[in-house]
Amino acid sequence: KRVAVIGGGNSGVEAAIDLAGIVAHVTLIEFDSQLRADDVLQRKLRSLPNVRIVTSAQTTEVLGDGNKVNGLVYKDRTGGDTHRVELEGIFVQIGLLPNTEWLKGVVALSPRGEIVVDDRGQTSVPGVFAAGDATTVPYKQIVIAMGEGSKAALSAFDHLIRTSAPVATPDAVAA
Structure with a gap:
């Protein structure tokens, strides 16, 4: 072809x-x-x-x-x-800049305006996760964004269960 x-x-x-x-x-x-x-x-x-x-x-x-x-x-x-x-x-493949203007001053952005994330999809704000082409993850492809979205969702879930667990009290332990 x-x-x-x-x-x-x-x-x-x-x-x-x-x-x-x-x-x-x-x-x-x-x-x-x-x-x-x-x-x-x-x-x-x-x-x-x-x-x-x-x-x-x-x-x-x-x-x-x-x-x-x-x-x-x-x-x-x-x-x-x-x-x-x-x-x-x-x-x-014209490569557009990400639509992240609204996040300036909220989370860390790269010089290109991409949301800076770690290997778990965590942004610079604890408990805020991001995925997809608007992030610093390389290879702007649908399959990559889908995997990164799944990873960020699992990381967010892990964050929530670890930070929202009730504090154990003596009464709760006895029950």
Whole structure:
């Protein structure tokens, strides 16, 4: 199959590298005039024979037959020409910042605005847990977020049973 990845940051380039190993051809489309991914990832991507990189491109249309995708159209941002790419799949990897503005001053946030969590999903506030793409956990993937959500829920439950247990009194012990 032929696929496109939209986005030239780390997420997009990593997706393109992964896909290049299992599909016939990958077209990576980036809005900016250059990729923003780490240099090591860009070098790896450029070394792959079945990858085409298109920069300064604005995706304008996804094409399909009513049942499945069969192409996309992008506009060259420097010359204004439009181009059609025939393909069977599109992966959007534009990497948005997390919607955590409302948490500023409540829990610790990373410079990117991600909620800082430990290996149990605990935030900087005791008893407050977080999971998913808005946290500092790497690999923003659904399956990772699901596992992290389960872990945070179990950690929250453990926290609750340990902190809300009644203090044993002599009467309670005798009963």
